[in-house]
Amino acid sequence: MPDDDLDPVIHAPARLRVVATLVGLGRGDSISFPRLQQLLDMTAGNLSTHLRKLEEAEYVTITKTFEGRQPATFVALTETGRGAFERYSRRLRALLGDAS
Template sequence: MTDTELDPVIHAQARLRVVAALAALSRGDRISFPRLQQLLGMTAGNLSTHLRRLEEADYVRITKTHEGRTPATYVDLTETGRAAFHRYTRTLRALLGETS
């Protein structure tokens, strides 16, 4: 990928929204799947599909656990994902003619 190519994994509108939401979290923070779903207004199936693609690219980490007897799923942005989002936004700014 060149400096003028947008990352196709992130570029899909739904995945861009997911990555942008996760990038807003502090490093090391994570968000529950239901909270992310609510925040983005996506169906569970649609969000799962996009998270799977991001996970395959090592951009997000999915952690499945239990809180008591209730299953819980958490999502966070990996360092690879954070770097990819930084490159994506830098490339987008360059394509738009912005300098910062």
């Protein structure tokens, strides 16, 4: 299986970490941007850049709201994103299995 079969949106290491973290949430669940940033130990700017790419691919949704008077941003994996991660994982396992 050639490497180009791996989804390039997910294959970037930082985006892979984001999606792998989000897939651990329940379907329909979201996580706050600051909590995701903390879990991944990423700067806000770096995380925002990668989330934008994932959002453009319709792999995540970003919801901006208010908690009291404070703005709050939440991130959730879409069903499209969940499916893409599952396909990516299968292809990666197949690629690694062929290498041994």
